[in-house]
Amino acid sequence: MKSKQLPIPDLEINTEDSTISDGYILDFISGEKSLKDTPKEQVRQRIARALFHEYGISVEDMAADFSVSINGKRKKLDIAIFHHDSEHQVENLSRVVVCRQEPKVGRNAVRIRDYDQAEKDLEELETIMEHINSCKYGLWTNGLELFYLEKQVKRFEVRFEPIGDWPPADESLETQEVLSLARTRKADPEMLRVAFRRCHNFIHGNEGMPKDAAFWQFLYLIFCKMHDEKAPRSQRRFWAGPKEQFDTEKRKEIRRRIMPLFSEVKQNYDNLFRGNEEITLSDRALAFMVSELAKYEFTRTDVDAKGGAYQEIVGTNLRGDRGQYFTPRGIIKLAVEMLHPKESDRILDPACGTGGFLVAVLGHLLEQFRNEANVAPGFESTEEFLSVNERLRNFAENQVFGADFDPFLIKACQMNMVMAGDGRGHLYHINSLEFPNGHLEGLEKGRKEIPLESMDIVLTNPPFGSDIPITDQNILKAFELAFVWEKLEDGNYRRTGKIQGSVAPEVLFIERCINWLKQGGKTAIVLPDGILGNPGTEYIRWWILRHCWVLASVDIPVEAFIVEANVNILTSILFLKKKTKDEIKAEDLGGKRDYPVFMAVAEKVGVDRRGNTLYKRTPDGEEIVELKDTIERIRIGDRVIERPLRRKEKIIDNDLPLIAEKYREFRQKYPEAGL
Numbered sequence: 268m269k270s271k272q273l274p275i276p277d278l279e280i281n282t283e284d285s286t287i288s289d290g291y292i293l294d295f296i297s298g299e300k301s302l303k304d305t306p307k308e309q310v311r312q313r314i315a316r317a318l319f320h321e322y323g324i325s326v327e328d329m330a331a332d333f334s335v336s337i338n339g340k341r342k343k344l345d346i347a348i349f350h351h352d353s354e355h356q357v358e359n360l361s362r363v364v365v366c367r368q369e370p371k372v373g374r375n376a377v378r379i380r381d382y383d384q385a386e387k388d389l390e391e392l393e394t395i396m397e398h399i400n401s402c403k404y405g406l407w408t409n410g411l412e413l414f415y416l417e418k419q420v421k422r423f424e425v426r427f428e429p430i431g432d433w434p435p436a437d438e439s440l441e442t443q444e445v446l447s448l449a450r451t452r453k454a455d456p457e458m459l460r461v462a463f464r465r466c467h468n469f470i471h472g473n474e475g476m477p478k479d480a481a482f483w484q485f486l487y488l489i490f491c492k493m494h495d496e497k498a499p500r501s502q503r504r505f506w507a508g509p510k511e512q513f514d515t516e517k518r519k520e521i522r523r524r525i526m527p528l529f530s531e532v533k534q535n536y537d538n539l540f541r542g543n544e545e546i547t548l549s550d551r552a553l554a555f556m557v558s559e560l561a562k563y564e565f566t567r568t569d570v571d572a573k574g575g576a577y578q579e580i581v582g583t584n585l586r587g588d589r590g591q592y593f594t595p596r597g598i599i600k601l602a603v604e605m606l607h608p609k610e611s612d613r614i615l616d617p618a619c620g621t622g623g624f625l626v627a628v629l630g631h632l633l634e635q636f637r638n639e640a641n642v643a644p645g646f647e648s649t650e651e652f653l654s655v656n657e658r659l660r661n662f663a664e665n666q667v668f669g670a671d672f673d674p675f676l677i678k679a680c681q682m683n684m685v686m687a688g689d690g691r692g693h694l695y696h697i698n699s700l701e702f703p704n705g706h707l708e709g710l711e712k713g714r715k716e717i718p719l720e721s722m723d724i725v726l727t728n729p730p731f732g733s734d735i736p737i738t739d740q741n742i743l744k745a746f747e748l749a750f751v752w753e754k755l756e757d758g759n760y761r762r763t764g765k766i767q768g769s770v771a772p773e774v775l776f777i778e779r780c781i782n783w784l785k786q787g788g789k790t791a792i793v794l795p796d797g798i799l800g801n802p803g804t805e806y807i808r809w810w811i812l813r814h815c816w817v818l819a820s821v822d823i824p825v826e827a828f829i830v831e832a833n834v835n836i837l838t839s840i841l842f843l844k845k846k847t848k849d850e851i852k853a854e855d856l857g858g859k860r861d862y863p864v865f866m867a868v869a870e871k872v873g874v875d876r877r878g879n880t881l882y883k884r885t886p887d888g889e890e891i892v893e894l895k896d897t898i899e900r901i902r903i904g905d906r907v908i909e910r911p912l913r914r915k916e917k918i919i920d921n922d923l924p925l926i927a928e929k930y931r932e933f934r935q936k937y938p939e940a941g942l
Contacts, residue, residue, distance in 0.1 A: 740766060
């Protein structure tokens with residue numbers, strides 16, 4: 268894999284300690300201190316990272332617990348920010364952050380206050396700013412609420428004006444030229460999650476909308492944002508000035524920009540919109556959301572960061588009652604890395620949900636394209652960036668396909684695809700188990716564009732469970748695995764003429780995935796362990812072995828699905844390669860042969876059953892840390908800031924990346940069967 272060697276300056280740091288005691292976290296600002304892991308400290312560390320990654324503020328210009336005198340009393344500032352390359356003296360202090368712990372009322376139910384409602388909390392911040400002459404900007408945050416202030420010093424008074432965001436490092440609000448050209452930036456993953464949660468919670472908590480209605484309003488604006496990013500910067504309409512959301516008349520101007528944009532979105536995505544959809548948000552809510560989202564350049568933000576933030580919002584709103592739940596992203600990434608799709612492959616998820624597998628494929632191909640072009644993320648020129656992303660868009664539009672029974676999930680999947688690859692993709696509202704029959708609106712196009720035996724790769728996590736059986740005889744009669752099978756004396760099975768009364772959907776999905784593959788095509792499918800181990804399902808395993816080469820089987824611990832899907836079930840990922848007709852005939856005539864199969868058991872997936880992150884530990888229980896050198900290239904609009912960083916990091920205890928690596932080694936030694 269090609270990569271650019273980046274020079275790392277020599278920074279003095281204590282490298283002796285390679286562990287950290289339980290209950291402590293590493294201080295991002297100093298790079299050396301171990302701090303007690305408290306809810307407030309988690310907020311402070313998250314904000315410090317965002318100041319560096321998003322605003323381009325150097326860690327050398329920050330200080331935690333900086334002591335100042337306020338009204339004759341010593342006070343420690345949670346984060347003090349000084350003018351670049353100046354001494355850490357109070358007269359050089361330009362910004363200050365007050366941190367509080369995140370509210371404990373549910374991750375997606377916190378009501379977002381406005382500045383008037385938070386007046387009492389902001390008094391402390393205003394007092395600090397008033398007594399530090401050089402301090403122009405302040406931030407009060409509890410991790411989810413973010414209140415930015417700008418100090419205005421008048422002849423006879425000091426005023427504190429609410430603003431939608433801080434300017435980047437060593438800039439002021441006045442340095443931004445035309446407001447439509449205001450700086451946008453690549454999002455820090457954690458802060459993008461916060462921004463999405465803030466938007467969704469603001470609608471849900473302040474507009475009186477139920478969660479699902481709030482989600483669709485949020486989705487409409489994301490569509491608008493992505494559509495707007497296709498336009499030259501000077502012609503963009505999805506923006507908000509730093510103070511527009513706080514002015515009644517300015518809010519109306521934001522609406523006048525957004526409404527025509529949404530009309531264009533509905534025309535541009537007429538396959539997803541009926542045309543009667545409306546943005547029903549109040550001017551206040553619309554202005555809040557535009558201000559939150561406009562600060563980010565989604566096109567330049569990492570695919571994983573966008574997917575993670577989006578999935579968090581989707582997961583709380585669109586869980587279905589037909590066995591639908593959303594696959595943990597670590598599981599998805601493992602499946603994609605092991606199958607290693609190529610640019611020429613046609614790829615399908617027949618139970619695509621919100622598009623987790625499809626988006627991961629786009630992220631995987633984006634990495635390939637960057638490696639082939641020998642460009643590193645953040646270091647590419649504008650020409651290189653456009654070239655790679657155009658290649659990704661073409662791939663997304665021509666090679667990636669998804670289908671789902673739920674029309675709402677199809678629309679949510681489309682949004683995920685647009686954010687990831689700026690491509691429409693081909694998504695079909697069909698029942699994959701009825702295909703090529705059925706009655707849903709996507710059937711006609713699906714028959715033409717994704718006929719059976721037309722895919723190189725099929726990736727899916729189908730709905731499964733005995734409580735949602737398939738009982739429709741018109742569906743069942745099309746599947747071999749829906750019949751009753753009897754075992755013969757030689758160990759083989761014979762299909763009887765009797766159809767079972769009901770069959771679990773995951774069993775039929777195994778057959779349907781294989782039906783959709785070309786000869787030699789590959790599939791990765793998430794299955795409950797019972798199919799792979801119960802005596803009563805032996806006929807299924809026999810059928811699979813007759814039609815496919817088994818490439819690999821990976822056991823997944825229950826923690827993976829408990830945390831992200833609230834499903835307590837043991838599962839495995841089964842990797843198969845469809846045999847050619849000649850290979851099946853040869854084996855039927857006695858030509859069976861042994862071949863190696865990769866087997867792995869993932870014991871850790873980086874989280875425990877409660878969702879707490881797990882880190883690697885020494886036998887004594889201390890968490891292991893490693894030293895990492897990076898150069899962060901932060902693009903803010905058309906300006907680039909380079910910041911070197913050397914920091915210790917904990918090592919997440921996750922077996923999945925190692926399994927992917929071991930599978931690559933296995934395939935170098937043992938080529939796939941059937942080649």
